[in-house]
Amino acid sequence: MSNKGDTSAPLLAGRDLVKAHGRTRALCGASVDLRAGEILAVTGTSGSGKSTLLHCLAGIVRPDQGSVAYDGQRLDRLPEKRLSELRRSDFGVVFQFGQLIPELTAFDNVALPLMLAGASRTEARSRAGEWLERFGVLGQQELRPGEMSGGQAQRVSLARALVTGPKVVFADEPTGALDSLASEQVMTALTHTARESGTAVLLITHDAQVAAYADREVRLSDGATVAAEVTA
Amino acid sequence: MSTRHILLGLLKAGPSHGYDLKRRHDERFPQARPLAYGQVYTTLQRLVRDGLAEVDGTDADGGPERTLYRSTQAGAHELARWAGEIAAPAPFVANEIFAKVVVSILADGDPAAYLRAQRAAHMERMRELTAVKTAPHSDLATVLSADYALNHLDADLRWINTTAARLTHLTAEVDTA
Amino acid sequence: MATDVRLAWELTRGSDRQEWWRVGLTAAGAALATGFALAAVALASLRGYRSVPFGHGLLNSPGERSGVIVSLLLLLVPVLGFLGQCARIGAVHRDRRLAGLRLAGATPAQVRRIAALETGLACLAGSLLATAVAVPVLLGLWSSPTVPAWAGLALVALGVPVLGAATGALALRRVVASPLGWVRRSRPSSGRGPGLLFVGGVLAVLLLALVAVANTAGGDRARVPLTAFALVLVVGGGTVWLAGGTSLLVGRLLAGRARSAATLIAAERLRDDPWAAARTHAAVLLVTIVGTGFVGIRQVFLAVLDAMQRDGSLSMRRSFYTTGLDLTAAAILVALAITLSGLAVGTAESLANRRRGLAAQVAAGVPRAVLGRALLLETALPLAPAVVLAGTGGMAIGVWYGSLTAGRAAQTVPYAALLVPVGVYVCCLLAAATSLPLLRRSVHPAELRYA
Numbered sequence: 001m002s003n004k005g006d007t008s009a010p011l012l013a014g015r016d017l018v019k020a021h022g023r024t025r026a027l028c029g030a031s032v033d034l035r036a037g038e039i040l041a042v043t044g045t046s047g048s049g050k051s052t053l054l055h056c057l058a059g060i061v062r063p064d065q066g067s068v069a070y071d072g073q074r075l076d077r078l079p080e081k082r083l084s085e086l087r088r089s090d091f092g093v094v095f096q097f098g099q100l101i102p103e104l105t106a107f108d109n110v111a112l113p114l115m116l117a118g119a120s121r122t123e124a125r126s127r128a129g130e131w132l133e134r135f136g137v138l139g140q141q142e143l144r145p146g147e148m149s150g151g152q153a154q155r156v157s158l159a160r161a162l163v164t165g166p167k168v169v170f171a172d173e174p175t176g177a178l179d180s181l182a183s184e185q186v187m188t189a190l191t192h193t194a195r196e197s198g199t200a201v202l203l204i205t206h207d208a209q210v211a212a213y214a215d216r217e218v219r220l221s222d223g224a225t226v227a228a229e230v231t232a
Numbered sequence: 233m234s235t236r237h238i239l240l241g242l243l244k245a246g247p248s249h250g251y252d253l254k255r256r257h258d259e260r261f262p263q264a265r266p267l268a269y270g271q272v273y274t275t276l277q278r279l280v281r282d283g284l285a286e287v288d289g290t291d292a293d294g295g296p297e298r299t300l301y302r303s304t305q306a307g308a309h310e311l312a313r314w315a316g317e318i319a320a321p322a323p324f325v326a327n328e329i330f331a332k333v334v335v336s337i338l339a340d341g342d343p344a345a346y347l348r349a350q351r352a353a354h355m356e357r358m359r360e361l362t363a364v365k366t367a368p369h370s371d372l373a374t375v376l377s378a379d380y381a382l383n384h385l386d387a388d389l390r391w392i393n394t395t396a397a398r399l400t401h402l403t404a405e406v407d408t409a
Numbered sequence: 410m411a412t413d414v415r416l417a418w419e420l421t422r423g424s425d426r427q428e429w430w431r432v433g434l435t436a437a438g439a440a441l442a443t444g445f446a447l448a449a450v451a452l453a454s455l456r457g458y459r460s461v462p463f464g465h466g467l468l469n470s471p472g473e474r475s476g477v478i479v480s481l482l483l484l485l486v487p488v489l490g491f492l493g494q495c496a497r498i499g500a501v502h503r504d505r506r507l508a509g510l511r512l513a514g515a516t517p518a519q520v521r522r523i524a525a526l527e528t529g530l531a532c533l534a535g536s537l538l539a540t541a542v543a544v545p546v547l548l549g550l551w552s553s554p555t556v557p558a559w560a561g562l563a564l565v566a567l568g569v570p571v572l573g574a575a576t577g578a579l580a581l582r583r584v585v586a587s588p589l590g591w592v593r594r595s596r597p598s599s600g601r602g603p604g605l606l607f608v609g610g611v612l613a614v615l616l617l618a619l620v621a622v623a624n625t626a627g628g629d630r631a632r633v634p635l636t637a638f639a640l641v642l643v644v645g646g647g648t649v650w651l652a653g654g655t656s657l658l659v660g661r662l663l664a665g666r667a668r669s670a671a672t673l674i675a676a677e678r679l680r681d682d683p684w685a686a687a688r689t690h691a692a693v694l695l696v697t698i699v700g701t702g703f704v705g706i707r708q709v710f711l712a713v714l715d716a717m718q719r720d721g722s723l724s725m726r727r728s729f730y731t732t733g734l735d736l737t738a739a740a741i742l743v744a745l746a747i748t749l750s751g752l753a754v755g756t757a758e759s760l761a762n763r764r765r766g767l768a769a770q771v772a773a774g775v776p777r778a779v780l781g782r783a784l785l786l787e788t789a790l791p792l793a794p795a796v797v798l799a800g801t802g803g804m805a806i807g808v809w810y811g812s813l814t815a816g817r818a819a820q821t822v823p824y825a826a827l828l829v830p831v832g833v834y835v836c837c838l839l840a841a842a843t844s845l846p847l848l849r850r851s852v853h854p855a856e857l858r859y860a
């Protein structure tokens with residue numbers, strides 16, 4: 001995997017990852033490097049192991065074999081409590097849907113990670129407000145996820161993922177349920193903010209137009225990474 | 233792409249000279265292949281010959297003398313007809329990528345490697361266009377023309393993916409035929 | 410009809426473990442309901458003074474018998490609550506499945522029949538089981554049951570599954586009316602079906618009790634148990650209503666002031682649907698009222714008994730009275746157990762319905778402990794004021810009873826009864842806590858995949 005500026009050590013590195021769900025092997029020998037501040041797209045057909053790869057790299061599941069190194073720590077060896085703390089402090093996640101708590105308003109959903117990190121309600125809400133404004137959904141702050149459009153809910157999700165100032169954002173088909181215009185708004189918001197704040201993004205998608213927002217692409221095929229760099 | 237109709241359209245804004253038309257064309261259609269000045273000049277002459285445009289005089293403007301052109305009544309009619317006419321939806325299925333794959337199979341080449349390389353090239357171009365589109369202050373015309381290209385590249389890419397997945401079958405079919 | 414039966418069977422067979430839980434628990438609830446109703450019917454069919462070979466003579470005379478019948482029928486209330494909880498298991502999935510049937514071209518009547526069969530067959534299994542046990546026991550105790558007794562037994566054995574089927578069909582009204590709406594909606598606004606079942610059931614129990622008591626006792630002797638019964642229902646209804654109101658209030662108050670993530674989540678869930686909590690807790694509150702009232706009555710009653718024993722004015726053996734008290738205590742404990750099972754089932758169900766969302770929270774780094782605390786708070790917050798109210802109501806019953814016996818014994822306030830609400834509250838928290846291991850299992854990353 002050669003690309004410009006390969007000299008720095010990767011921020012997050014998965015090596016020879018193997019993970020099986022029951023009898024099916026979702027990953028067999030996938031390796032991915034994510035450098036600080038980089039936006040990396042992981043593409044592949046459905047069932048190629050994209051989501052499992054994200055789950056392994058984000059410390060949500062442990063790989064059966066292989067290693068995941070983040071900032072000098074082996075995630076695959078950390079206890080669950082530490083992993084949970086790390087996901088809270090250093091990582092942000094955006095899924096297709098479901099990461100917002102349906103009973104909480106947009107405001108409280110975004111404030112929640114800050115409250116979990118020990119911020120006071122007032123402080124959490126004031127910072128949540130800044131992020132909602134940044135993603136253009138301040139007008140929807142008192143709505144609950146079910147009362148917003150898909151694109152608005154997804155932008156609230158981005159605000160929730162980025163509000164703690166994470167080093168890496170994991171996005172699993174963040175535009176999977178959106179039409180192309182809403183998808184464009186969400187992707188523009190995500191990539192702009194990530195580039196501005198130097199946040200690395202691992203973007204899972206099957207959509208080439210979404211993958212084109214990334215700096216680089218890794219392709220998965222049958223649970224293994226295949227070269228996707230321009231050879232010419 | 234009908235350059236004469238596009239020039240007719242640009243002339244609707246008022247009399248212009250050739251260099252001005254080229255500049256405005258390139259501004260209106262960013263990311264399109266830029267018009268050559270020679271092409272603008274010959275197209276304008278043909279429009280005059282066909283009675284769709286006429287010379288409106290000359291304009292010195294402190295520099296060298298330049299001929300001004302304007303649209304005629306017939307030109308306006310022709311423009312309206314063309315603008316309302318549908319573009320034929322893919323009248324001929326001519327696809328360079330497909331041709332290369334088939335030829336590659338016939339010549340015992342490596343079509344899979346070719347498709348991978350083509351895919352990577354398409355992705356690279358899509359990343360470029362996305363960067364152009366999402367750059368701060370990019371105007372709507374730029375966004376829309378980039379979107380057009382992105383959607384076409386995306387369609388190619390999807391076609392490349394399904395073809396790559398069915399190469400074995402295709403090879404068998406081409407070889408037995 | 411044959412097609413419907415086959416479809417209902419195929420749907421049940423092909424469904425996941427959750428659906429089998431629903432069938433099993435519904436059958437168990439139906440068995441309990443049938444059992445209590447059969448016992449009540451058998452007792453109600455006795456006329457005048459009969460020598461019954463057990464219960465220390467408590468069942469011999471019509472007056473005491475009517476009290477026992479009312480207790481048995483009151484036991485149906487928590488059973489109904491439990492059945493209501495069971496109906497909610499997998500409700501979201503069942504609604505989707507039946508809406509899918511509608512979209513596939515089934516007529517509304519067909520979908521209704523299939524839904525009725527799904528619930529009705531489970532209830533039939535439970536009722537048959539209970540009847541199969543009850544009839545030999547009855548024949549062993551009573552050599553020649555009368556014709557009305559047999560008729561009553563048959564009515565109960567068949568009535569339970571028929572009622573179950575009817576509620577099953579009723580609960581699905583909206584699915585039948587608008588299949589598309591239900592397929593698209595991600596979160597149902599808590600079905601009114603189980604709530605209807607509960608209210609309707611309680612009314613049916615009230616009617617049954619009236620008939621049974623009038624049948625056995627008649628006249629003045631029925632007044633005290635009936636008044637107590639009516640009081641329980643009034644206080645119970647009021648408490649349920651107040652529980653909803655307080656849930657809403659507690660949710661509103663706390664949502665604005667919550668300092669911790671767990672409180673915030675719990676408070677917002679309460680504010681979102683306060684009545685869900687009130688319904689779930691309806692049976693808990695009734696048991697609290699009855700339990701608190703009973704402990705109060707028992708204390709006064711024993712004081713009166715002691716006083717009468719001292720003056721030698723006791724007409725029967727002391728064990729005659731205490732057996733009655735012990736039986737009632739046992740009945741209340743059974744009711745509490747059933748209610749707590751219902752609460753545990755309800756909590757587990759609410760978890761199972763939110764699996765994906767919870768898995769996403771854990772993936773985002775929300776500690777499981779926070780989610781667990783939120784889950785417990787959801788039970789604890791609205792229940793606290795409601796149990797206080799129910800306990801107050803129960804105390805009022807005890808004090809009222811004490812005032813009836815004024816002069817016969819030293820007037821005492823039954824403070825021991827205050828322990829009942831506290832005990833019930835703790836038990837409820839424990840019942841809700843039984844879901845915590847499930848939380849661990851529910852929040853599996855597999856829930857995060859799509860398609």
